[in-house]
Amino acid sequence: MTYETPASETPVNETPASETPASEICINELSIGTHLSVAKGYAALAKDAVQIGANTFQMFIRNPRGARAKELKPGEIETFLDILQMHGFGPFIAHAPYTLNLCSSSRHLRELSARMMGEDLHRMELMPGNLYNLHPGSRLDQPLDSAIEQIAQGLNHVMFPDMKTTVLLETMSGKGSEVGKRFEELKEILDRVAQKDHIGVCMDACHMWDSGYDIVDRLDETLEQFDRLIGLNRLKAFHINDSMNVRESHKDRHTLIGEGHIGEDTIIRIINHPRLCHLPFILETPTDLAGHAQEIKKLRKQYVWGSVSDKISEQNGISKTYPGADF
Numbered sequence: 143m144t145y146e147t148p149a150s151e152t153p154v155n156e157t158p159a160s161e162t163p164a165s166e167i168c169i170n171e172l173s174i175g176t177h178l179s180v181a182k183g184y185a186a187l188a189k190d191a192v193q194i195g196a197n198t199f200q201m202f203i204r205n206p207r208g209a210r211a212k213e214l215k216p217g218e219i220e221t222f223l224d225i226l227q228m229h230g231f232g233p234f235i236a237h238a239p240y241t242l243n244l245c246s247s248s249r250h251l252r253e254l255s256a257r258m259m260g261e262d263l264h265r266m267e268l269m270p271g272n273l274y275n276l277h278p279g280s281r282l283d284q285p286l287d288s289a290i291e292q293i294a295q296g297l298n299h300v301m302f303p304d305m306k307t308t309v310l311l312e313t314m315s316g317k318g319s320e321v322g323k324r325f326e327e328l329k330e331i332l333d334r335v336a337q338k339d340h341i342g343v344c345m346d347a348c349h350m351w352d353s354g355y356d357i358v359d360r361l362d363e364t365l366e367q368f369d370r371l372i373g374l375n376r377l378k379a380f381h382i383n384d385s386m387n388v389r390e391s392h393k394d395r396h397t398l399i400g401e402g403h404i405g406e407d408t409i410i411r412i413i414n415h416p417r418l419c420h421l422p423f424i425l426e427t428p429t430d431l432a433g434h435a436q437e438i439k440k441l442r443k444q445y446v447w448g449s450v451s452d453k454i455s456e457q458n459g460i461s462k463t464y465p466g467a468d469f
């Protein structure tokens with residue numbers, strides 16, 4: 143497999159998003175949320191999301207380190223979906239457990255992973271139209287090519303025609319033997335997946351930075367690379383995390399927006415980028431609900447397309463408020 147050089151040489155001057163002509167896909171409000179716990183049930187999670195001013199979120203639908211999925215109570219999913227609909231939520235992300243590894247060198251663990259993912263995807267059918275994000279896998283001492291083959295086989299085993307969920311492969315930092323640290327690796331997997339209409343990618347700012355992509359000085363070029371290899375139409379979500387480490391550190395340590403090596407300006411450029419601004423943006427930053435509410439509020443204020451639609455709303459005498467954003 144040949145790699146393109148990551149966009150990291152001399153910085154180019156990028157046009158700030160605020161000077162980019164208004165794009166039709168961007169005049170809605172920013173779709174933003176955080177990773178939330180489902181420990182108290184789906185309805186409690188939805189209420190937390192509303193309370194922090196989110197209109198999307200991410201959750202584990204089973205214990206991230208174990209293999210168990212909680213039994214559903216009667217009506218639980220209906221109540222959950224009602225709350226989301228009432229508050230105008232867009233698609234959310236269910237994150238696969240960290241233990242899921244479709245390219246484990248153990249056949250038993252590969253089969254267990256596929257079984258977990260299959261069960262998750264069937265549960266997701268109860269909540270149609272959402273996203274299921276997974277780390278492609280850790281290959282340990284297996285060659286990259288066989289790991290890619292195994293991941294694709296696993297996906298083809300559990301995905302099915304007419305499924306109502308889009309499966310996302312996450313861009314990884316390259317910690318340990320993680321597959322997916324380069325767009326080329328994701329492309330190799332995507333090319334082998336049969337259900338092409340139900341597969342996409344979730345970018346993670348911290349992971350791409352830690353893997354070596356210079357999203358700070360060469361964001362446009364990084365996106366162009368992705369577009370050439372995979373197609374930006376396959377990009378369905380974005381984890382907006384700052385990174386505790388320098389570029390290409392392969393560490394994967396998230397930190398609060400503005401407190402790391404990526405910085406607030408870059409995150410603001412990402413959410414406003416005309417090719418990205420319509421995506422669900424998820425914070426996986428180390429803070430509590432109140433801290434997340436602050437981060438969401440801060441980023442909403444920086445969303446230039448949102449202010450465009452605010453202006454339109456004002457002209458039409460429509461008051462536009464974000465649920466729960468006022469604390």
Ligand SMILES: [Zn+2]
Pocket residue numbers: 237277312
């Ligand atoms: Zn992840």
Ligand SMILES: [Zn+2]
Pocket residue numbers: 346348349394395396
């Ligand atoms: Zn991470």
